[in-house]
Amino acid sequence: MQVSIFPAEFLRRGLTLTRRLSGLRVVLSGVLLGGVISGAVAGEWLPLAKDGIHDPRSRAVKILQAPREALAGLVPDNAGNQVRWVQALEKGEIRPREKxxxxxxxxxxxxxxxxxxxxxxxxxxxxxxxxxxxxxxxxxxxxxxxxxxxxxxxxxxxxxxxxxxxxxxxxxxxxxxxxxxxxxxxxxxxxxxxxxxxxxxxxxxxxxxx
Amino acid sequence: MKRLVSPLLAGCLLAGLFLQPVALRAEYGDVVINRQAEKNGMRPVVFPHWFHRIRFRCKVCHAELGFKMRAGSNPITMTDIIEGRFCGACHNNDIAWSPENCDLCHSGKPGLPTGVFGGHETSGPGRW
Missing domain, CATH: 3.90.10.10 (Cytochrome C3)
Known part of the structure; x- marks a missing residue:
């Protein structure tokens, strides 16, 4: 009897397994995608309370300027502060005092x-x-x-x-x-x-x- | 398509829940100053380079005010600051807030060592 069900049953089981696997793969790629997205977002100017060096209980985190507020409008970069500081200066986006x-x-x-x-x-x-x-x-x-x-x-x-x-x-x-x-x-x-x-x-x- | 979208979303959600960044995510070039602070019962100081360089060029602090370019190599005391040296050249209630606002500078997490903090590049190879 096993022989008679072999091809169909095997195929059906195989297909279900593949479907489950591909479902898993989709979930996994979702995890990857989500990770990349959240990483990209988190990579940009965390609020002070979440930057890992400010004490979130300090009064300062509510009063001090947030990095995003200051840096988001400047010439963007992919490294460091995500700011092209030299270009920001040359373009007059910032006007730091010289002395x-x-x-x-x-x-x-x-x-x-x-x-x-x-x-x-x-x-x-x-x-x-x-x-x-x-x-x-x-x-x-x-x-x-x-x-x-x-x-x-x-x-x-x-x-x-x-x-x-x-x-x-x-x-x-x-x-x-x-x-x-x-x-x-x-x-x-x-x-x-x-x-x-x-x-x-x-x-x-x-x-x-x- | 629907069959693809919902697991994808579930995955994103999972990622959002569990893949939060774990390392210190301080802003590039943030300096923690803790030579004196915690010994004297205050939180460490956080000096944000990004904030200051929008308003002053490097040379103002590192040439005019004499800050050495090595975290931890400047013996800054509150006496210096109150008498107008180091941070006190600006933090004098004229250019910037006065030293009476202790907790605006002394705002770091307890236990942090003196040093430069920041994104992964800042703490990359080398002594930073």
Whole structure:
């Protein structure tokens, strides 16, 4: 008798199982989708009471400005605060004061330094102009970097340790995941040597305008 | 189609319930200052870089006011602040609120160590 029911019964059971499985798969992809959506939403400017460092019982979380209120209107980014701070400044979206004391001399420099790098990574362009909009010369010279070009050995090892460029980049300015924003001058005929799992398109796609 | 939509929604709901972010989600570059605060019975201070950089360039605090660019390396005391140094250069009831508003700055979760906090990039490789 088993033989006689074999094909039909087996098929029916098989189909039910597949249907259940595909149902499960749909639920699972829903979980994935939901996770991605909630992750994307949660990734943007949590209220202070939920940011993990403010005490939700503190009176301050009700009084202080919420990040979303301040940051949502600024040039968007995919990293850091999700704000392009240099562009926000250039566009006049923010107008931060340059000095507190009247006698302070505001110093700016419009000069690019090209730092060639070993290996296949594109060379680094360091623009003084954007940096001196925010910083004074003494913030880097002659402590972190010697004033004379080429006199300081700069390494990614140091930077990843939070030294040199990494004092700011990775803490308050765009993070070290954004390789191509610094390594921006491609070497002729060379492709950047990146770890195999780095998707160059993602990094290049992030660049909206220079 | 309906058969697809409801499990999909259920999945989304499940995700919403259980896949909440667990790590610290502080804003990029937030600094917790807790060298003195908790020893003296106050909550740690949270300094939000994002808020301040909208109003002041880095050089104002890091050149004019002498804040070193390393969390934990500035020995800030309330005496300094009340006498107009460090935070007190602005937090003087003139440019910004006065130091009497203790709990507006001292608003951090108890037990947090001094350091830079923020998204996953901030606490990424290296000493942050």
């Amino acid at each position: 507190l004391f009247p006698q302070t001399v505001v110093r700016k420099l419009d000069q690019d330094i090209i730092l060639d790098v070993k290996g296949g990574m594109p060379a680094v362009r360091f623009p003084h102009r954007q940096h001196t909009e925010w910083l004074d010369c003494v913030n880097c010279h002659d402590g972190v970097f010697k004033t004379q070009t080429g006199a300081t050995k700069i390494t990614m090892f140091n930077i990843l340790q939070g030294e040199q460029c990494g004092i700011c980049h990775g803490a308050v300015s765009f993070p070290l995941t954004e390789c191509m924003r610094c390594h921006s001058i491609a070497k002729a005929g060379k492709k950047p040597e990146l770890p195999p799992d780095v998707n160059m398109l993602i990094h290049q796609g992030r660049e909206r305008s220079p």
